[in-house]
Amino acid sequence: MSKRESIIQTKDLNLWYGTTQALIDVNLKMKPNKVTALIGPSGCGKSTLIRCFNRMNDVIPECKVKGQVYYHDKDIYGPGVDAVEIRKKIGMVFQKPNPFPKSIFENIAYGPRVQGVNNRKKLESIVEKSLKNAGLWEEAKDRLEDSAMGLSGGQQQRLCIARSLAVEPEIILMDEPCSALDPIATAKIEELIRDLVKRYTVVIVTHNMQQAARVSDYTAYMYLGKMIEFGETTQIFENPQEELTENYITGRFG
Amino acid sequence: MVKEFHDALDALSQKVLEMGRLSEEMLNNAVLSLRDMDVELAQNVLAKKACISEMDAEIEEEALRILTLFNPMASDMRRIAAVLKMITYLARIGRYGKDIAKITVELAGQPHVKKLVSIPYMASEVGFLIRDSLKAFEEETIEPLKDFTEREKNIDELRYSIFRECLTYMMEDSKTITRCTRYIMVARYLERCGDHAVKMGEKIHYMITGEHIDLDPTGPETCPGT
Numbered sequence: 001m002s003k004r005e006s007i008i009q010t011k012d013l014n015l016w017y018g019t020t021q022a023l024i025d026v027n028l029k030m031k032p033n034k035v036t037a038l039i040g041p042s043g044c045g046k047s048t049l050i051r052c053f054n055r056m057n058d059v060i061p062e063c064k065v066k067g068q069v070y071y072h073d074k075d076i077y078g079p080g081v082d083a084v085e086i087r088k089k090i091g092m093v094f095q096k097p098n099p100f101p102k103s104i105f106e107n108i109a110y111g112p113r114v115q116g117v118n119n120r121k122k123l124e125s126i127v128e129k130s131l132k133n134a135g136l137w138e139e140a141k142d143r144l145e146d147s148a149m150g151l152s153g154g155q156q157q158r159l160c161i162a163r164s165l166a167v168e169p170e171i172i173l174m175d176e177p178c179s180a181l182d183p184i185a186t187a188k189i190e191e192l193i194r195d196l197v198k199r200y201t202v203v204i205v206t207h208n209m210q211q212a213a214r215v216s217d218y219t220a221y222m223y224l225g226k227m228i229e230f231g232e233t234t235q236i237f238e239n240p241q242e243e244l245t246e247n248y249i250t251g252r253f254g
Numbered sequence: 255m256v257k258e259f260h261d262a263l264d265a266l267s268q269k270v271l272e273m274g275r276l277s278e279e280m281l282n283n284a285v286l287s288l289r290d291m292d293v294e295l296a297q298n299v300l301a302k303k304a305c306i307s308e309m310d311a312e313i314e315e316e317a318l319r320i321l322t323l324f325n326p327m328a329s330d331m332r333r334i335a336a337v338l339k340m341i342t343y344l345a346r347i348g349r350y351g352k353d354i355a356k357i358t359v360e361l362a363g364q365p366h367v368k369k370l371v372s373i374p375y376m377a378s379e380v381g382f383l384i385r386d387s388l389k390a391f392e393e394e395t396i397e398p399l400k401d402f403t404e405r406e407k408n409i410d411e412l413r414y415s416i417f418r419e420c421l422t423y424m425m426e427d428s429k430t431i432t433r434c435t436r437y438i439m440v441a442r443y444l445e446r447c448g449d450h451a452v453k454m455g456e457k458i459h460y461m462i463t464g465e466h467i468d469l470d471p472t473g474p475e476t477c478p479g480t
Contacts, residue, residue, distance in 0.1 A: 210325050237327050239464025249327040251256040 006070075007032040007171060007201050008053055013067035015048055017060065022048045024225040026067075030218070032170075035193060035202040037216035037233065039209060041253065045225040046205045050173050053203065054090035055083040071171075088115075091164030095176040097156030099148035099163075104131075104140050107148045107159055111167040126166050133199075134162035135192045154185025161192065165200075172196060174204040178211065190215050209249055213237045221245040259324040263333060266316055267391070270337050270344075273309040274388040276302065277344040278381055280351030281447060285377035287358040288440065289370045296362075299355035306348035313341050329461070336461035340391070343450040347384065350443040357436045367423050367430045373437060376412040376444050379405065383451035390458045399455045399469070407471040409448040416441040 006029035015023035023045050030036045038046040048057065055076060057063045068075045076086050088111075099107050108127040109117075117123060127144065131137040136158040140151075148159055157177060164172055174193075178186040193202055193215045206212050212219055212233065219236040221229045221244070229242040240246045247253050280299050287295035317334050320326065326334055383405055386398035420434040452469045459467050468474040 209327060213327075238331065240328050246328050250330045251259065 006030055007072065008203070009068075009070040010049075010052070011068040011070070013049075013052065013065070013069060015045075015052065015057065015066075016062075016064045018062040022225050023052070026222075026225075026227045028220060028227055028230060030201065030203065032201045033197055033199075034217040035197050035204060035215055036218045036220065037212035038203065038205045038220050038222060039207075039212050039248075040222035040228075041248065042207075044222040046220075046222050047175050048225075049222065050092075050175055050203055050205050053171070053173055054087045054092055056087075056092065058083055088167050089169050090171040090173060091167065091169035092173040092175070093157070093160050093164055093177050096180050097153055097160050099151070099156050099159050101147065101149055103145045104148050104151070104159060105144040107163050108166045111163060115167065130162040130166040131159075133165050133196070134158045135188060135195070136162055152185070154181050154188060157181060157185070157189060158192065161189075161196075165196075169200065171201045171203065174202065176205055176207060179207065186211070209237070221248060223248070259320070259326070259330075262316070262320050262324075263326070263330060266313065266320065266337060267333070269309065269313050269316070270340055271388055271392055273306065273313065273341060273344050274384065274391075276306060276309070277348040277351065278384045278388075280306070280348045281354070281384070281444075282351075282377065282381055284351040284354035284358065285374055285440075285444075287355055288361070289374050291358065291362060291366075293359055293362045296355040296358035299351055300359075303348065303352045306345050310341050310345040314338065329464075332461045332464060336391070336457040339457045340454050343454045347447045347450050350447050353443055354440050357440060361433060361436060364433060367420075367433050367437075370437075372412060372416050372419065373440055373444070376409060376416065376441060379409055379412065380444050380448045380451065383409070383448055383455075387451050387454040387458060390455065390462070394462055396459055396462050399459055402452050402455045402469045403471050406448055406452045406469065409445055410471065413441045413445040 008028075008030040010026050010028045013023055013026040014021065026045075026049060038050060040046050051057045052065065052069055053071075053076075057065065065077055069077055071086065071090065074081065100110060102110070105127055108130050109123045112123060112126050117126070128137065128141075131140055136155060139155060140159075148156065151159060157180075161172070161177075178189050181189065190211065193204065196202055197217075204212070204216065216233045218230065219233045220227055221236065221240070221242070223244055229236065229240060229245045231241070236245065237249060240249065280302050283295055284299045286292065287299060317337050321334055383402065386402075390396060390398045417438055420437050423430045424434045449470075456467055456469050459465065459469075
């Protein structure tokens with residue numbers, strides 16, 4: 001697969017937090033309009049890796065990156081790359097829903113406003129489209145001016161997804177987006193992911209292997225900072241080629 | 255929880271082996287009962303039919319419980335998938351044992367057309383196939399499956415030779431028809447048991463390697479239009 005066929009590609013990616021190496025020679029190619037799941041035990045580097053894709057690790061002091069992360073053909077760690085521009089195209093949703101303490105409308109409109117969109121009509125259309133794409137429109141349309149903090153956990157998480165969609169990203173990174181949600185809210189997010197992937201590329205970190213099996217097209221298994229196995233999800237969960245992967249997904253780990 | 259899961263999976267595998275041994279024993283004893291016209295042994299086989307049905311239901315229920323509670327993955331998932339198919343094949347083998355035992359009871363009191371040699375030989379070949387399947391399952395090795403296709407072919411040949419032999423007896427003497435048609439049925443049952451053992455082998459191969467293979471001597475079948 002050439003760089004062109006992959007939307008994100010890492011090349012010999014190494015990362016250190018101070019003297020601790022968290023990623024070791026990670027090579028990975030992710031296809032557009034697919035869901036890629038990153039799985040592995042706690043501390044294996046999956047959250048670190050996903051945060052490399054939009055340079056979220058930049059804010060961590062003493063974090064050092066070596067190697068390349070290509071977004072299309074551009075090395076996002078290359079000279080002169082604006083991390084803010086990258087984050088516009090590569091949005092992120094976190095483990096705990098983190099809406100701004102503002103109205104539902106303002107949460108979504110925030111990003112476009114920062115980008116200079118001030119026309120009310122235009123903002124309304126962005127808010128409606130984003131909420132629809134995040135499957136929250138029907139529940140939120142009559143309470144757009146209410147505080148986002150009044151939404152349920154699952155709704156807040158979909159709001160955060162809508163917020164990331166408002167700036168028209170190409171990729172959505174999700175770091176354990178369902179771990180703070182109940183099974184019904186989780187099912188809604190999972191359905192949403194399958195819907196989103198028609199228009200976006202999704203990378204999801206999850207500890208729930210059934211979730212990875214349900215929502216992803218490709219799965220990467222990481223262990224101690226290394227990419228152990230990457231392949232089609234059905235192959236990884238039905239017939240993994242690496243013993244380490246097998247041991248982890250069958251619970252024989254450690 | 256992980257320990258509970260693996261203990262449950264091990265216990266399930268042991269139950270499958272137990273069921274396998276019982277099915278094989280039923281088939282073997284049924285053929286012995288026919289060879290020796292031993293009605294008591296035949297009745298013993300008939301009584302075991304209920305045990306096979308019970309084990310079939312019990313293992314299926316347990317396999318489904320494990321699936322629901324633990325969502326097994328990879329080789330564990332493949333083991334459950336193999337088990338669910340194996341118990342169907344084993345139950346059928348046991349049932350053919352019952353069918354052969356019934357024939358012993360039907361024919362009781364009549365002498366054999368001639369000394370039964372081919373049928374017990376065929377039964378022993380089928381028995382080896384079943385035992386080798388179970389061995390592959392127990393030891394998680396595909397080694398015992400390696401010549402299954404050839405052995406299955408030989409079993410098919412044995413069935414045809416029994417059929418042709420019986421045909422000559424029936425043409426020579428119509429009084430042998432009742433017995434000979436039963437021998438032909440028994441050969442057919444044994445051949446089916448051989449097929450089931452081979453099918454089990456395929457599932458066990460999948461369980462061990464993750465690859466689906468076709469051990470059937472006639473080769474893979476394709477659905478028309480695909």
